[in-house]
Amino acid sequence: MNILAIDSIGNKTSVASKIGDDLLSISVDHKRKDRPDWQNLLKTINVTSNDLSAFDLFVFGQGPGSYTSIRSVATFLKAIALVQQKPLMALSNLECIAFGHSLFFTNDSIIHTSIASDIDSEVYYSSYELKNSLLTSVSDESLMARDELDKLFLANKDDTFIGNGWLDLPEGAEKTSDASTMIELALVRYSNDKEYNPKDANPIYIKDTSYKKLND
Numbered sequence: 001m002n003i004l005a006i007d008s009i010g011n012k013t014s015v016a017s018k019i020g021d022d023l024l025s026i027s028v029d030h031k032r033k034d035r036p037d038w039q040n041l042l043k044t045i046n047v048t049s050n051d052l053s054a055f056d057l058f059v060f061g062q063g064p065g066s067y068t069s070i071r072s073v074a075t076f077l078k079a080i081a082l083v084q085q086k087p088l089m090a091l092s093n094l095e096c097i098a099f100g101h102s103l104f105f106t107n108d109s110i111i112h113t114s115i116a117s118d119i120d121s122e123v124y125y126s127s128y129e130l131k132n133s134l135l136t137s138v139s140d141e142s143l144m145a146r147d148e149l150d151k152l153f154l155a156n157k158d159d160t161f162i163g164n165g166w167l168d169l170p171e172g173a174e175k176t177s178d179a180s181t182m183i184e185l186a187l188v189r190y191s192n193d194k195e196y197n198p199k200d201a202n203p204i205y206i207k208d209t210s211y212k213k214l215n216d
Helices: 038-046 049-054 067-084 092-104 146-155 177-189 209-215
Strands: 004-006 011-020 023-031 057-063 088-092 110-116 122-131 132-136 142-145 161-163
Touching: 004 067, 004 177, 011 038, 011 177, 023 038, 023 177, 049 067, 057 067, 057 092, 057 177, 088 092, 088 161, 088 177, 092 110, 092 122, 092 132, 092 161, 092 177, 110 146, 122 146, 142 177
Parallel strands: 004 057, 057 088, 110 161
Antiparallel strands: 004 011, 011 023, 110 122, 122 132, 122 142
């Protein structure tokens, strides 16, 4: 399956393509209010407008995270998927982080994942269980006050904590989602029995979007 994925978390954007066995990706850092030139980024991984018809599936990170970034990516890929009449899959950024970790640390059991919000006192949170190489959700995605997150950390020190929403994690644990991992997750989550209509692939904001937009 040939897949094109885009993920943007506010201050970082990544694009990745899988054609046959070849996986190409690029990630760029930028200011939170800046938006990369999608076409230029795609060209860096040898994808032009003429190549879009070769993809069987389009994928994007639906959040939670930066409201403007998520909306921008969703709008861009929705238009492409509709024109190309191809399926569009929206994946959780929190699950993507946990999934990427599970690929390399197969002995970890409970994985707590968090993503920094635009508000310092708030973070996005979810937890997952890894059993027999299968990652399943333990808790719903939520917006959590930082003091509550700190209590959760202290109460579960034997578990695994990853993401950029935690304070004072070891180097390498402050992971973020990325487009190449989105492709790997999409391959696991994809089902021939599901339609993946682009009109149904929508961002997940968790908190009120008008509030989120003002602080983006």
